[in-house]
Amino acid sequence: xxxxxxxxxxxxxxxxxxxxxxxxxxxxxxxxxxxxxxxxxxxxxxxxxxxxxxxxxxxxxxxxxxxxxxxxxxxxxxxxxxxxxxxxxxxxxxxxxxxxxxxxxxxxxxxxxxxxxxxxxxxxxxxxxxxxxxxxxxxxxxxxxxxxxxxxxxxxxxxxxxxxxxxxxxxxxxxxxxxxxxxxxxxxxxxxxxxxxxxxxxxxxxxxxxxxxxxxxxxxxxxxxxxxxxxxxxxxxxxxx
Numbered sequence: 001x002x003x004x005x006x007x008x009x010x011x012x013x014x015x016x017x018x019x020x021x022x023x024x025x026x027x028x029x030x031x032x033x034x035x036x037x038x039x040x041x042x043x044x045x046x047x048x049x050x051x052x053x054x055x056x057x058x059x060x061x062x063x064x065x066x067x068x069x070x071x072x073x074x075x076x077x078x079x080x081x082x083x084x085x086x087x088x089x090x091x092x093x094x095x096x097x098x099x100x101x102x103x104x105x106x107x108x109x110x111x112x113x114x115x116x117x118x119x120x121x122x123x124x125x126x127x128x129x130x131x132x133x134x135x136x137x138x139x140x141x142x143x144x145x146x147x148x149x150x151x152x153x154x155x156x157x158x159x160x161x162x163x164x165x166x167x168x169x170x171x172x173x174x175x176x177x178x179x180x181x182x183x184x185x186x187x188x189x190x191x192x193x194x195x196x197x198x199x200x201x202x203x204x205x206x207x208x209x210x211x212x213x214x215x216x217x218x219x220x221x222x223x224x225x226x227x228x229x230x231x232x233x234x235x236x237x238x239x240x241x
Contacts, residue, residue: 002074002149003030003031003067003149004030004031004149004150004178004179004180005030005065005066005067005069005071005074005149005150005180006027006028006029006030006065006066006180007027007028007051007063007064007065007066007071007150007180007182008025008026008027008028008063008064008066009024009025009026009028009047009050009051009061009062009063010023010024010025010061010062010064011023011024011060011061011062012024012060012061013043013046013047013050013060013061014046014060014061015043015046020041020042020043020046020203021042021043021201021202021203021205021206022204022205024061024201024205024206025206026199026201026206026208028180028182028197029180029196029197030066030180031178031179031180032180032181032196032197033173033176033181033183033194033195033196033197033216034180034181034182034183034195034196034197034198034199035183035184035185035190035191035194035195035197035198035199036182036183036184036185036199036201037184037185037186037188037191037198037199037200037201037232037236038200038201038202038236038239039202039203039236039239040186042201042202042203043201044154044184044201045154045184046061047061047182047184047201048077048152048154048182048184049077050062050063051063051071051072051075051150051152051182052072052075052076052077052152053070053071053072053073053075054077071150074148074149074150075148075150075151075152076097076143076146076148076150076151076152077143077152077154078139078140078142078143078151078152078153078154078156079139079154079156080154080155080156080158080159082127082135082136082138082139083139084127084130084135084138084139085127086126086127086128087126088126088127089123089124089125089126090110090114090119090122090123090124090125090126090127090138091110091111091114091123091124093127093138093142094110094113094114094138094141094142094145095109095110095145096142097142097145097146098145105145109145110123110141110145111123113141113144113145114137114138114141116141116144116175117137117138117140117141117144117171117175118137118171119134119137119138119141132159132160133160133161133164133168136156136157136159136160136168137168137171139156140156140168140171140172140175144175144176148179149179149180150179150180150181150182151176151179151180151181151182152181152182152183153172153181153182153183153184154183154184155184155185155186156168156172156183157169157190158185158186158187165190166220169190169193169194169217170217173194173216173217188229188232188233188236189225189229191228191229191232192211192212192218192225192226192228192229192232193216193217193218193220193222193225194216194217194218195211195216196211196216197211198210198211198228198232200232200235200236200239202239204239207235209228209231209232209235211228212224212225212227212228
């Protein structure tokens with residue numbers, strides 16, 4: 001995997017022919033975990049799709065990488081819904097990207113990734129009957145299979161209960177260490193725990209907030225993270241007012 005670049009978004013985000021934001025300039029540091037929060041419908045998912053090259057916005061939002069190379073081919077996206085294909089077993093779902101590109105997946109790689117996310121010995125199972133947490137683990141393994149230096153996470157843990165969500169946060173932080181990660185979340189506690197950079201996106205623009213001290217993932221009862229969570233909630237409430 002190549003070294004992760006920093007990313008800069010410049011321009012307004014649009015959807016359905018209408019502007020979601022004014023012109024923006026948002027920096028996402030290289031090799032860091034950035035959390036993006038804001039009201040629904042303001043363009044958070046659109047921003048991820050622009051970075052991934054799935055949403056072309058002529059004359060509007062553009063992504064520049066710090067090394068000058070295109071960002072989209074180096075980005076992998078994990079959507080809020082796991083979107084596992086029911087006719088494939090878990091190994092086939094993890095290997096989906098390489099197979100769609102006509103590239104043979106490395107032998108044993110999918111099984112080792114499934115083991116890394118706590119799904120050892122389940123490669124031949126089908127998605128039917130998996131719990132929400134298990135499906136998200138498979139989706140994380142599929143993202144890791146891509147070995148891209150840019151990881152885009154769109155509310156990946158929002159459907160999980162609190163305990164499993166905390167464990168998945170820790171797992172993702174460990175397995176995505178060293179990559180440029182951008183995660184959309186509505187959860188102030190999650191952002192305070194996970195972020196190296198916190199960005200609030202609203203109809204009036206973007207605002208960067210300082211993260212708590214310490215390296216993510218911070219302990220659930222970390223005083224700095226709890227203070228940051230409270231400050232984020234106040235800022236989000238003011239933005240929605």
